Amino acid sequence: MQVSVYRYNPDLDEAPQMREMALDIPEGRDLMVLDVLERLKEQDPSLSYRRSCREGVCGSDGINMNGRNGLACITSVAQVARKGKLVLRPLPGLPVIRDLVVDMSQFFAQFEKVRPYLINDKPPPAGERRQSPEERAKLDGLYECILCACCSTACPSFWWNPDKFVGPAGLLQAYRFLADSRDTATAERLADLDDPYSVFRCRGIMNCVNVCPKGLNPSRAIGRIRGLLVRQGV
Amino acid sequence: MVIQATALSRSGLSDFLIQRVSAVVLALYALCVLGFFLVNDGLDHGALVIFFGSPSMQAFGILAVLCTAAHGWIGLWTVGTDYIRPHYFGSRASAWRLLYQAVCALALFVYAWWGIRLFWSLG
Numbered sequence: 001m002q003v004s005v006y007r008y009n010p011d012l013d014e015a016p017q018m019r020e021m022a023l024d025i026p027e028g029r030d031l032m033v034l035d036v037l038e039r040l041k042e043q044d045p046s047l048s049y050r051r052s053c054r055e056g057v058c059g060s061d062g063i064n065m066n067g068r069n070g071l072a073c074i075t076s077v078a079q080v081a082r083k084g085k086l087v088l089r090p091l092p093g094l095p096v097i098r099d100l101v102v103d104m105s106q107f108f109a110q111f112e113k114v115r116p117y118l119i120n121d122k123p124p125p126a127g128e129r130r131q132s133p134e135e136r137a138k139l140d141g142l143y144e145c146i147l148c149a150c151c152s153t154a155c156p157s158f159w160w161n162p163d164k165f166v167g168p169a170g171l172l173q174a175y176r177f178l179a180d181s182r183d184t185a186t187a188e189r190l191a192d193l194d195d196p197y198s199v200f201r202c203r204g205i206m207n208c209v210n211v212c213p214k215g216l217n218p219s220r221a222i223g224r225i226r227g228l229l230v231r232q233g234v
Numbered sequence: 235m236v237i238q239a240t241a242l243s244r245s246g247l248s249d250f251l252i253q254r255v256s257a258v259v260l261a262l263y264a265l266c267v268l269g270f271f272l273v274n275d276g277l278d279h280g281a282l283v284i285f286f287g288s289p290s291m292q293a294f295g296i297l298a299v300l301c302t303a304a305h306g307w308i309g310l311w312t313v314g315t316d317y318i319r320p321h322y323f324g325s326r327a328s329a330w331r332l333l334y335q336a337v338c339a340l341a342l343f344v345y346a347w348w349g350i351r352l353f354w355s356l357g
Contacts, residue, residue, distance in 0.1 A: 160316040193246070196238050200246035201312075226250070233247045 001025050001081070003036060005047065006089040008096050016096065018087075025077070033065055033072040036086065037100075049100040056213060059148030063100050064089040069150040069211040091153040093162065106162045107149045107169070113192075114166060114174035119185035135181040142176035142221060144214050145169060151208035151218055157201045164197035168208035168218030171199060175221035178228060190229055199225050238315075240335050242308050253308045256301035263298040266291075287356035299349035303342045310338045 001023045008016035021040055025031060034054055041047045049072070052058040056074035063072050065080040066087050077086060094102040120129065152158045152167035166174065174193065177183050193199045199222060208218040242249050270285055271277070285291060318331040 157316075160319065196241045196244075196246045196249055196312075196315075198246065200250050229247045230251070233245075234251070 001036075001077070002085045003040060004085065004087045005040065005099070006096075007047075007099055009046070009098050010096075030076045030078045033063075033070075033075050033077060033080065033086070033088070034061055036077060037061075037072060037088070047100075048098045057146065059146035062091055062148040062150045062153075062213075064091055064153075069154045071148060071150070071213045074213060091149055093153045093155075093159040094149070102149075102153075104149055107152055107167070108147075110152070110162070110166045110170040111147065111173060113198075114170050114177075115185075115189065115192075116170075116173040116177065118177065118180065118183055119188075120182055121184050129182045131181050138179045138181075139176060141216055142172060142179060145172050145176075145216060146214060148213060150211045150213060151216075154207040154211045155202075156205060156207070157203055161197055161201055165201040166193070166198045168202075168222065171202070171225060172216060172218040172221045174199075175225050178225065186228075187232070190225075190232055193225060194229055194233070199229070240332075241311060242304065249308050252304050256305040259301045260298055260305065263294060263301075266294065283356060286353070292353050292356060295353040296350050299346050299353065302349075303346040306342050307338065310342075311335065314338070 003021045003023055004018045005021055006016060007013070007019045021043065023036060023039055034051060037047070037049055037051070041049075049063065050060040051073065052060040054061075054073045056071050059071070061072040062069060065072070065075060066082055066085075068080060069091060070080070080086065088100065090096050090100045090102045094104060094106065097103050118129075147169060149169060151172075152169045155165075155168055157165050158167040174189065178186055178189055183189075202219070202222045204219065206219050209216075209220075212218070238244060242252065274281065286295060314331055314334045318327055318334055320327040323330050
């Protein structure tokens with residue numbers, strides 16, 4: 001199999017380049033893209049990428065495979081290869097540190113902006129802050145995000161304004177706390193988002209929904225944040 | 235919160251609502267004018283002046299011009315802030331963006347001024 005891999009070492013290379021590498025995969029056998037990377041690394045130990053759990057839980061190995069963002073460990077070659085060729089690039093829109101490793105500082109800065117933690121101004125009870133099953137059910141589809149950045153780096157609005165648009169991953173988390181019955185900072189959270197960029201720069205392209213490896217729907221969460229802003233603001 | 239001095243209302247929610255309400259007004263105006271042309275055959279200049287010069291169509295026309303200006307500014311501002319960025323325009327991106335916004339604002343102002351005068355003169 002032909003594998004074209006994005007290579008860039010800023011200490012040695014003047015510019016990034018796509019390097020062609022060959023790999024023998026037995027007939028009728030499929031591999032995960034992470035397995036392909038591991039085999040390529042055996043050929044060339046200088047190849048750099050992130051990985052950890054190898055089962056779609058940690059979110060470390062988000063890369064772009066034949067034009068589509070996803071987790072290398074849970075994406076099979078058959079799912080993404082075209083005409084027997086696999087093209088591997090780093091997640092788009094973020095600065096490249098080396099090869100397939102990107103600098104995620106901007107992504108986490110936006111995540112931090114939405115204050116992704118429970119805010120409650122009431123004195124803590126002796127036990128837990130309790131929720132009804134219905135209140136807890138509102139968090140389904142929101143809390144499962146693993147922060148792999150596949151969604152935000154597939155979003156043109158995030159590519160254009162990564163310093164101002166929170167991005168789908170951050171907004172999914174923003175809504176996760178807006179929807180939480182135990183959180184008392186709804187008004188402050190919404191006030192922080194009411195500018196022309198943070199939420200409203202989403203143009204409903206829905207690449208985020210298309211690529212999320214956990215099957216989450218950031219577009220729906222963004223729509224609900226807009227709904228809350230409208231209800232509060234009119 | 236991101237502060238933007240050149241956004242129409244400086245509130246994301248207000249711009250969002252203005253853009254949608256103005257789109258509805260423009261759609262209704264387009265349907266109204268289209269319906270007039272479909273229902274009436276053999277229209278001449280006099281008939282058009284009577285239709286567009288009626289007080290209700292004058293008011294509707296001026297409202298449509300104002301909605302076009304507001305809708306246009308929000309849309310063009312969004313396009314400019316998406317594409318005119320240091321990544322493409324280097325360190326002078328802010329100057330190019332300001333120039334682009336000034337040209338858009340001037341064009342929309344002239345268009346609105348001309349449109350309002352036109353509808354006003356029909357009465």
